[in-house]
Amino acid sequence: MMPHPIVIKVGGALLDDEKAARQLMTQIKALQKRRAVAVVHGGGPLVETMMTGMGLTSEKVDGLRVTPDAHMPVVCGALAGSANKQLCALAIGAGMTPTGLSLMDGNMISCQAISNQLGAVGQATPNSSVLLELLIKEQFLPVISSIGCDDNGRLLNINADQAATAIAQLLGAELLFLSNVEGVLDELGQRFTTLDAMQLATLSQSGVITDGMKVKTDAALQAATELHRAVFIGSWHAAPEDLLNATTGTQIQPEATKAGEIS
Template identity: 85%
Template sequence: MMPHPVVIKIGGALLDDEKAARQLMTRIKTLQQHRAVIVVHGGGPMVETMMTGMGLTSEKVDGLRVTPDAHMPVVCGALAGSANKQLCALAIGAGITPTGLSLMDGNMITCQAIASELGAVGQATPNSSVLLELLIGEQFLPVISSIGCSKNGRLLNINADQAATAVAQLMGAELLFLSNVEGVLDEHGQRLATLDKAQLASLVQTGVITDGMKVKTDAALQAALQLKRPVFIGSWHTDPEALLNATTGTKIQPEATKAGDNS
């Protein structure tokens, strides 16, 4: 029986660290030898750079970028264009055969706008796995940007964490959230191997988890609850297989952890 596929969500900031990006692609190639891999990516820094260059500004509400429809050509160009193709080029450099995609391709993910005040910002729902099954069956690496489309043809900007969760749901996959941090740390700076909802809430209440890490853990917990399986937070500097084996990073559990899991 083949193991579950692995969805690896990476932030656009990886593209600012070419050495780390090349190392990650090399590790993905190794992982592909026995696991199907799918990459889902964002690209916030690239969006910011392109918008600033065009004299455009935007704000965020609860971590979501307010995106007027008039800004979507820029957002699409950054995410589905520049970021996606740079990642595909890095994959080719590692000897991988990538396929650059967005959430709408193959009707894999259906999307709908969340709220009028957010503009062209949507939520993602799993729909059809046909295209991804065909691609991973032929050893391609799908590289999916977080650009979606509504049923009436409106382009939508999807939060990359939520996009990755929807793709993982679609494929019954393991989900890794990779960034430039090694995992969730305690008040002494030590990595916490496993966390559940109650433990995360306690760390937030005591001020141990704040700011960007709270955004990551909130997304990972939401994904774990939706997928009904652990979700992993770790660094793109480490081996994805080590994360899957819980020898590095932090495993976010959808249910209460057993006593001693973090000892």
């Protein structure tokens, strides 16, 4: 039996750390020899830079960027354009053959707007795996931005953690959330090695997990529940194998297990 594919979600801040980005792509190339891999990415810092340069401002509600439709050309250009192509270039530099995609390509993900308050911000639902399976079979590396659209063709900005969850559901894949933090941290900055739904709820209610990390853990818990396996949150400085082997990062469990151990 072939091992499950792996979906690796990387935050946009990776593009500000060229050494780490090149190191991660080298690790993905090695991993790709044994497992099918897809990369899903955000690009928040790049979006902020481009919007500031154009005199635009934005706010966040519960970790999600409020995105008026008028801002979508900038957001789309930053994520599906600049960030996506920079990651594809890094993949080529590591000796891989990337294919830059968005959530709407191949009808892989269905999207719909969440609320009028958030504007053109959507939620993602798995739809068709045909395109991704074809690419993976031919050893291409899908590099997927978190830009989607609804059935009416309205462009939508999807939180990249939630986008990665939908892609992992689509492929029945293991899911790694990689950023510039080593995992989910307690109030003293120590890393939880594993957490379940009850503990995550308690940490959220007490204000230990907030904003972007809450969006990330919510997405991880949703994915763990749908996939019936742990989802991993960790640093892009760590090897993916170390995260999968639970030697670093935080495992988010799909149901209550012994958890809360501090490394």
